[in-house]
Amino acid sequence: MEQFEDWQVEDMVLDTVNGLAVSKLNKFYPTYVSKATSLPLDITFKYLSEMAKKGRITLSWELRCEECFRTLKTVDSIIPFLNDELICKYCGEETTFNRDNIFPVFYINEAYKKQQKDNVQVKKKLALRRAITL
Numbered sequence: 001m002e003q004f005e006d007w008q009v010e011d012m013v014l015d016t017v018n019g020l021a022v023s024k025l026n027k028f029y030p031t032y033v034s035k036a037t038s039l040p041l042d043i044t045f046k047y048l049s050e051m052a053k054k055g056r057i058t059l060s061w062e063l064r065c066e067e068c069f070r071t072l073k074t075v076d077s078i079i080p081f082l083n084d085e086l087i088c089k090y091c092g093e094e095t096t097f098n099r100d101n102i103f104p105v106f107y108i109n110e111a112y113k114k115q116q117k118d119n120v121q122v123k124k125k126l127a128l129r130r131a132i133t134l
């Protein structure tokens with residue numbers, strides 16, 4: 001990994017999430033941001049978690065079936081579900097939840113989505129004004 005300053009990494013992650021906020025998506029996985037920024041997954045997750053503390057996004061966890069890998073449950077906290085057993089409603093297999101089949105997912109908060117979309121609108125208007133005045 002190249003050497004980046006803390007603020008640069010923060011900006012890279014924020015720019016990527018800003019882009020997601022103006023899209024139709026309402027959730028994303030840290031792996032997407034890691035690929036988009038070329039940052040290691042653990043670093044990406046750390047910065048996304050910090051963004052979540054500030055309220056732009058919300059961290060949830062998807063509990064997946066061990067067999068068919070589909071999401072069986074989305075929860076705010078994994079602790080109460082560790083070692084829980086659940087029958088998969090898709091394939092009928094029993095899954096025990098552990099750290100290997102629980103995945104972080106971030107939900108994009110509505111107010112943040114709205115603000116980002118408004119910002120894009122303002123930028124488009126400014127660009128248009130510049131185009132007709134210069």
Ligand SMILES: [Zn+2]
Pocket residue numbers: 065066067068069070088089090091092093
């Ligand atoms: Zn299944």
